[in-house]
Amino acid sequence: MTHASTPVCPDSSATKPRRQRRKEARPGEILEAALEVFSAKGFAAARPDEIAARAGISKGTLYLYFPSKEELFKAMVRQTVLPNVGEMERWATGFEGSATEMFRGLLARIARIFSTSAVGRMPKIIISEATAFPELAQFWISEVVERAFAVMRSILDRGVAAGEFTPVRAEAVIVLFSPMLMLALWNQSIGPAVGRPLDPEMIAAEAARFLLDGIRVREGEG
Amino acid sequence: MTHASTPVCPDSSATKPRRQRRKEARPGEILEAALEVFSAKGFAAARPDEIAARAGISKGTLYLYFPSKEELFKAMVRQTVLPNVGEMERWATGFEGSATEMFRGLLARIARIFSTSAVGRMPKIIISEATAFPELAQFWISEVVERAFAVMRSILDRGVAAGEFTPVRAEAVIVLFSPMLMLALWNQSIGPAVGRPLDPEMIAAEAARFLLDGIRVREGEG
DNA sequence: CAACTTACTGACTGGTTAGTCATTAACTTG
């Protein structure tokens, strides 16, 4: 395919000199373009030339702001994901209600973030590149996985304390996230390739239904 | 890293001519080497030179048996996965017992296949390459996903008929597979990169526990 | 063992790409 590399920079009115000096705006524009290209092609196949074209600059300018393709990649991941993790933590801290409602809320929230922001594109990229870039996997674990697991643990603890949930061993927490991760992975790889996307809200609701009834204390017990 | 490219070909005794004519054995040896290299590096980063070296032949010989890197890749996927899918179908057809036992058995079986064969490496590769090779995604859907879903449906139908399970909508079946897929993906990408592999049996058991109690009819109902 | 067939080899080709740097031109300052 031959993308018509539409630059993301603004200002298409009257005077448009071929060169512009806009030191402040470049990094943001480059990161936005990098997100587009990296999530469409993965790390290896993404070409700095294309990212630069999308950002409306030359390749030389790109290397003026980021020292290498790999550093650009990491900066893009940071910028895309971290704000969303922080917001999720704040939501959890302030939540009032039962653990069951909170669990449903978390899955629904993840579904919404995945389908409305670029975060949904990250799991595929991270999984694809983890072997080649272990440093990136480390970063992902400590800045995203650990923090998401901590939020889930707080929900589980609340549920156990209230007698709503049975205890869940720490190593099995990933199972509770797996449907939402599967959703993101499917919709960013196989789904589009075969024209069968999954509905995020439906998956979140069904996952909550299956998983909740499993971790809930059944009537007549404890 | 510098792999000491250990050839897979046998015969390290006395007379070892530098060249050998073994038309019959080559394809199998090449596919085995291709599996190693493709699953270690992904499609894009795998180099035919390295695959050839691992198979104990030159690159020219590789192209004598397979017309291109892509065709070699597809042949490797076929050879690795299809026998296991067939075996799973045969197991399901002959199964005698409750739907609950069958569900647990299926997850345990998938865990075993993932950890003892190379099938566990396929999901990561497929997800990584689906966008660049939609044809491969198509093949994977029709030859693996559809067939695995059909086996799961047969379990669900059996359970509903026996009053063990509540009905599950077709589009949500993927949720029931998601923990096992997550297991395979984690253990082939992020897990090794950060030195935290998941125990397949534990994940299978916990996933079955969570999911079963969700799809089971609770005491006192229909 | 000579003549022949063909599996096998590896140097080579044509194409691609991450990163550089001498040059250019957009802005700033006195």
Add this chain to the structure above:
DNA sequence: CAAGTTAATGACTAACCAGTCAGTAAGTTG
């Protein structure tokens, strides 16, 4: 507005790599 500063450029390079093919030698046949 002239001189100075630096953001921006794009041609270039060094390296890499999928696939080729003229040549080599292993094995076979009469």
